[in-house]
Amino acid sequence: MTGRLRHYTCGSTTHDLGAMFRGADRGVRRFPSGVFLYDASDGRRVLFDTGYATGAWATGWRGAVYRRLLPPQIAEDDDVAQRLRADGVDPASVTHVVLSHLHPDHVGGVRRFPDARFVLGQGALDTLAAPTLRSGVLAGLLPDWFGPAAKTVLGRDSFRRTHVGGVPLRAVDLLGDESYLVVDLPGHARGHLGALVEREVLLAGDAAWGSDLLDGAARLRVLPRAVQHDPARYARTAETLVALADAGVRVVCSHDPLRERELLG
Ligand SMILES: [Zn+2]
Numbered sequence: 001m002t003g004r005l006r007h008y009t010c011g012s013t014t015h016d017l018g019a020m021f022r023g024a025d026r027g028v029r030r031f032p033s034g035v036f037l038y039d040a041s042d043g044r045r046v047l048f049d050t051g052y053a054t055g056a057w058a059t060g061w062r063g064a065v066y067r068r069l070l071p072p073q074i075a076e077d078d079d080v081a082q083r084l085r086a087d088g089v090d091p092a093s094v095t096h097v098v099l100s101h102l103h104p105d106h107v108g109g110v111r112r113f114p115d116a117r118f119v120l121g122q123g124a125l126d127t128l129a130a131p132t133l134r135s136g137v138l139a140g141l142l143p144d145w146f147g148p149a150a151k152t153v154l155g156r157d158s159f160r161r162t163h164v165g166g167v168p169l170r171a172v173d174l175l176g177d178e179s180y181l182v183v184d185l186p187g188h189a190r191g192h193l194g195a196l197v198e199r200e201v202l203l204a205g206d207a208a209w210g211s212d213l214l215d216g217a218a219r220l221r222v223l224p225r226a227v228q229h230d231p232a233r234y235a236r237t238a239e240t241l242v243a244l245a246d247a248g249v250r251v252v253c254s255h256d257p258l259r260e261r262e263l264l265g
Pocket residue numbers: 101103188189206
């Protein structure tokens with residue numbers, strides 16, 4: 001497999017680690033919102049998440065609460081379409097957009113891809129149909145055409161069992177050549193997904209706050225634990241990520257402060 005995997009940052013937020021994890025030193029850390037573009041060798045292009053929305057958010061009081069709790073830092077050039085164009089990529093050439101889940105820092109750029117096929121969990125769609133404040137989903141960030149847009153919706157029966165480095169995973173072979181496996185990483189939000197690219201890099205979404213914080217799932221304080229959809233499954237998913245990292249897979253979380261653009265090879 002000779003694809004290419006690139007990383008872009010589309011906005012960020014900051015949190016105090018000491019307020020999130022028991023036993024962690026206090027200290028504010030910046031959490032960039034990562035977007036990942038896979039160029040398959042046959043020309044198909046798969047984007048993983050879309051970052052924050054630039055400009056005003058038409059998201060009502062729920063959006064105001066969200067922005068107060070998790071203040072985003074977003075400049076105009078944080079827009080995913082601008083990031084891609086600046087790197088010589090036409091946003092219209094993206095064939096698939098995988099959404100790890102529907103939190104605002106992952107769906108803000110959905111509106112830039114009206115011709116792509118969206119890949120998401122059934123649980124994520126269920127949340128969108130009946131969002132609660134705790135689910136953290138702001139339907140106003142999604143364009144009107146998202147409802148009827150082309151979608152591959154992954155439910156319980158969509159995944160098949162596979163092993164990577166001896167670690168069991170539930171996966172869907174998105175492109176039919178094993179280059180891009182969409183994997184079930186439950187716990188953070190309903191229907192939360194990751195992607196294993198060329199069996200080399202695991203895009204873990206929000207399965208953990210950072211690849212250096214995988215051991216923190218069991219030490220989450222009350223509030224950050226309460227916003228996980230299923231804290232027990234979140235902790236088990238973190239154990240899976242640790243096992244994959246031990247097996248030589250590079251685990252990359254959506255909010256990792258990555259320096260490099262190219263992630264394969
Ligand atoms: Zn999230």
